[in-house]
Amino acid sequence: MAYSLDDKLVVGVSTRALFDLSEAHEVFRSEGVEAYTRYQIENQRVPLTPGTGYPLVKGLLGINERLGETLVEVVIVSRNSADTGLRTRHSIEALGLPITRAAFTRGRPVADYLEAFSCDLFLSAEDADVVRALQAGFAAGKILPVPATSSHEGEVRVAFDGDAVLFGSASEELYQREGLEAFQANEAARASEPMEAGPFLPFLRALCRIQERFPPEDCPVRTALITARDSVSHERVVNTLHALGVRIDECFFLGGVRKAPIVKAFRPHIFFDDQLVHAGPASEVAPAAQVPRTPPRPAPEVGPR
Ligand SMILES: [Mg+2]
Numbered sequence: 001m002a003y004s005l006d007d008k009l010v011v012g013v014s015t016r017a018l019f020d021l022s023e024a025h026e027v028f029r030s031e032g033v034e035a036y037t038r039y040q041i042e043n044q045r046v047p048l049t050p051g052t053g054y055p056l057v058k059g060l061l062g063i064n065e066r067l068g069e070t071l072v073e074v075v076i077v078s079r080n081s082a083d084t085g086l087r088t089r090h091s092i093e094a095l096g097l098p099i100t101r102a103a104f105t106r107g108r109p110v111a112d113y114l115e116a117f118s119c120d121l122f123l124s125a126e127d128a129d130v131v132r133a134l135q136a137g138f139a140a141g142k143i144l145p146v147p148a149t150s151s152h153e154g155e156v157r158v159a160f161d162g163d164a165v166l167f168g169s170a171s172e173e174l175y176q177r178e179g180l181e182a183f184q185a186n187e188a189a190r191a192s193e194p195m196e197a198g199p200f201l202p203f204l205r206a207l208c209r210i211q212e213r214f215p216p217e218d219c220p221v222r223t224a225l226i227t228a229r230d231s232v233s234h235e236r237v238v239n240t241l242h243a244l245g246v247r248i249d250e251c252f253f254l255g256g257v258r259k260a261p262i263v264k265a266f267r268p269h270i271f272f273d274d275q276l277v278h279a280g281p282a283s284e285v286a287p288a289a290q291v292p293r294t295p296p297r298p299a300p301e302v303g304p305r
Contacts, residue, residue, distance in 0.1 A: 005073055005117055005118040006118050008071060008072060008073045009060065009071060009073070009120050009206040009209070009210060010073045010074075010075060010117055010118050010119045010120050011053075011056070011072070011073075011074045011075070011119070011121045011123065012075050012110075012117055012119040012122040012123070013057060013074060013076060013077065013122075013123045014078050014079070014110070014123065014124040014125060014126065015076060015078045015085065015088045016124070016125035016126070017052060017053035017124050017143045018050075018051050018053050018054055018057060018076070018088070019050065019051045020048060020050065020146050021051070022145075024036065024040055024043075024087075025125075036084065037083065037084050040080075040083075040084040040086075041083060041086070041087075044086045044090055046087070047091045047094045047095075048087065048091040050095075050146070051143065051146055052123075052144060052146050052147070052283075052288070052289070053143055053287070053289075055269040055270070055287055056123075056156070056158070056270045056287065057074050057097070058095075059151070059156035059269045060074070060156055061074060061098055061099075062156070062220070063156065063210060064098070066220060067213065071210055071213065073101070074101075075101040075102065075103065075119070076088060076092075076099060076101070076102035076103065076104075077102075077103050077113060077114065077119075077124075078102065078104050078105070078110065079105055079106070079107050079108065079126065079129070080106070081104055081106040081107075085102065089102075101117070103117070109128060109129055109132055110124070110129050111129050111132035111133040111136055111138070111140075112132075112136075114133055114136065114138050115136070120139065120202055120206040121138075121139050121140070121141075121203045121206075123140070123141055123289060124140070124141075124142060124143065125142065126142075127142060127292070130142045130292060131292060134291070134294045135294055135295075137199075137202075138202075139199050139200045139291075140199070140291070141272050141289025141290060142289055143287070143288075144279060144283035144287075144288045144290060147283060147284060147286055147287055147288070148284075149264075149267075149286060151267055151269040151286065151287065152267040152268070152269070155220050155221065155222045156220055156221050157221075157223075157266060157267060157268040158222075158223050158224070158269060158270055158271075158272075159224040159225075159266055159271040159272070159286075160200055160224070160226070160248075160271075161225075161226060161227060161271075161272060161273035161275070161291075162198075162225055162227035162229060162237060163198075163227065163228075163229070164199075164274040164291065164293055165198050165199065165272050165274055166197075166198045166200050166201060166225065167195040167196065167197070167198045167237075167240060168195055168196030168197065168198050169198070169274075170195070170196065171183060171187060171195060172274075174186055184232060184233070187229075187232065187236050190236060191235040191236045191239065192235075192236075192239055193236070193239075194236075194239050194243035194244065195240045197244055200272060200291065201244055204246050205246055207223060208247060222250070223247075223248050223249050223250070224249060224250040224251070224252065224266050224268065225248045225251045225252065226254070226259050226262050226263060226266070226271070226273075227251075227252065227253060227254065228254055228259070228278070230253055230256070231253040231255070233253070237251070237253075250266065258281065259273070259278045259282055260278075260281035260282045260284065260285055263282040263286050263288070264285035266286075267286065268286050268287070269287060270286070270288065271283075271286050271287070271288045271289070272289050272290075272291050273288070273290065274290065274291045276290055
């Protein structure tokens, strides 16, 4: 029987999200694809240093080792060609990462292959791929530059923004359109009405399934919600998490206070936020990714009958 990824937490990660390829990418940008190919082949035995997505990938794969069972799989999903991807392969081997699956599309969009690998999360440095993945219903983040700090040791920590990340963007859009007062009135009036699920709910669900395998006092995964909402909307958030059937370990209602200091204190392996004003400063103190807000993909046109 074929090996099934359906019951695993699967992370699809691009080569630039897993490793710091800024130098090679600069060659690609300034000199083109042929120079890039030459550069990567010439340097294929020069190991790459970890990128923004590396701490999360390494931490999640460590759970398999601890349990003696495979709960997490990581797949390289890359626009590289198989030959320029060799440097990644060698770096994975040098670091001893148990990653055995990869897709190399040689410049073509990779998002169309996420479903075939049952991906619960996709990390990439490429805007177009992230947007396409989100439109197809995947939790996807565009990684920001590699931070200088290290993540928490001992447990894998993942921090999420609320609106437009774990939850839908309806309340956020109302805030943008009509301001804080209208937003607060709306949240108070609808306190018992759960919000819609956002793009990262499937990934949080997959993390919760792993958490269920461990006693709470000895769980290798810890999650946090870090929201700019104030505690007035506490009730709606709690009702929404219940309705969506997920749990979050730590919740921070910041009422507009800067998120970066909280992110720094939590020391996550990654932090996801839709707004660069939060994700940007956070990326200086922890690995971070932006979840761009995207209009739904237009329905395919119906051809002539
Ligand atoms: Mg938000």
